[in-house]
Amino acid sequence: MNNGPIGTPLLKQLTPYHPIEPSHQKYVSVARFHGTQKLNLMRPTRLPANSRRYTHGDPVHLIDWRAYARNEQLVIREQNDEASCKVLIFIDLSESMNWPEAEEQKDKNICSKLELSWRMTMNLAYQFFRWGDQVKVFAVDGKDARAVRMRSQVDAAIVFEKLAQKKFAADDSDFVSSRPISSFKEESGDLVYWISDGFKGVPDWINPRSLSCWLQVLSSMEIDTNWLDPDFCYFDERRVGQEFMGSALLQNDNLHKAVHEWLHRITEEWLKKFTHHLVFTDMTPIHQYIFALEQPWLRGIRGRV
Numbered sequence: 001m002n003n004g005p006i007g008t009p010l011l012k013q014l015t016p017y018h019p020i021e022p023s024h025q026k027y028v029s030v031a032r033f034h035g036t037q038k039l040n041l042m043r044p045t046r047l048p049a050n051s052r053r054y055t056h057g058d059p060v061h062l063i064d065w066r067a068y069a070r071n072e073q074l075v076i077r078e079q080n081d082e083a084s085c086k087v088l089i090f091i092d093l094s095e096s097m098n099w100p101e102a103e104e105q106k107d108k109n110i111c112s113k114l115e116l117s118w119r120m121t122m123n124l125a126y127q128f129f130r131w132g133d134q135v136k137v138f139a140v141d142g143k144d145a146r147a148v149r150m151r152s153q154v155d156a157a158i159v160f161e162k163l164a165q166k167k168f169a170a171d172d173s174d175f176v177s178s179r180p181i182s183s184f185k186e187e188s189g190d191l192v193y194w195i196s197d198g199f200k201g202v203p204d205w206i207n208p209r210s211l212s213c214w215l216q217v218l219s220s221m222e223i224d225t226n227w228l229d230p231d232f233c234y235f236d237e238r239r240v241g242q243e244f245m246g247s248a249l250l251q252n253d254n255l256h257k258a259v260h261e262w263l264h265r266i267t268e269e270w271l272k273k274f275t276h277h278l279v280f281t282d283m284t285p286i287h288q289y290i291f292a293l294e295q296p297w298l299r300g301i302r303g304r305v
Contacts, residue, residue, distance in 0.1 A: 012111040012282040014119040016126030051077045088189040092196030093141040115168040126156040146175040213276035220283040
């Protein structure tokens with residue numbers, strides 16, 4: 001678990017308005033991780049972004065004949081334009097996402113995994129809308145995916161405020177339609193986010209042809225087990241002759257080790273099919289979350305913050 005310095009905003013305080021500004025635009029055309037993708041559109045211009053030699057098949061009317069008159073080389077001049085990107089964001093509504101319960105949240109000043117997931121979802125949707133991308137948000141519950149009612153930045157802000165008032169418990173009024181989750185196997189987006197704790201394993205319905213990123217959301221209580229009360233820790237009761245433990249040291253170490261082994265195992269399983277994986281908790285500083293999404297991502301890179 002990462003605890004920021006005193007006064008550092010944490011991810012449990014994330015809102016749609018925290019900006020994600022791509023700081024490496026030259027990599028966007030490679031990874032398209034930030035949504036908006038750069039395209040090379042062959043348009044004649046007096047201020048071209050670049051030029052290249054003519055190759056067989058290029059439109060003849062795009063040849064720079066003035067350049068040919070000077071050096072007898074056929075040159076195509078190009079200008080970089082931008083096109084919107086199709087972004088699909090899926091949020092997991094499994095029962096495990098509701099943990100920790102309200103009493104634990106209040107005592108330890110944390111939030112549930114579901115609240116954190118909605119905050120990240122609305123933040124991403126708001127920023128992609130701001131960049132002019134096509135964004136669709138789906139809430140996955142069992143075998144169905146329900147589309148969230150959202151078409152613009154304003155809609156994302158309104159949905160966020162409504163969810164915050166309802167303690168991030170979505171109801172039917174927040175959705176417009178439903179479709180089988182299996183129908184997404186053949187649907188690809190330029191960028192796909194899967195926001196989940198991963199307790200149900202790696203999804204088999206995400207199209208592997210899409211650039212996919214799993215934002216794994218865990219509670220700080222799952223990553224750091226120091227909150228365990230020694231007075232309530234026992235050895236495995238299934239074994240005969242085990243006695244009460246007055247100290248939680250061994251139990252704590254075993255649980256902590258098991259959690260991180262599981263994280264490593266499920267990360268490896270995800271990266272066999274997809275490209276990116278990040279782990280976040282309610283105690284992750286917001287600037288680390290934003291920094292992770294600003295990086296120029298290449299195939300095979302993984303991270304944890």
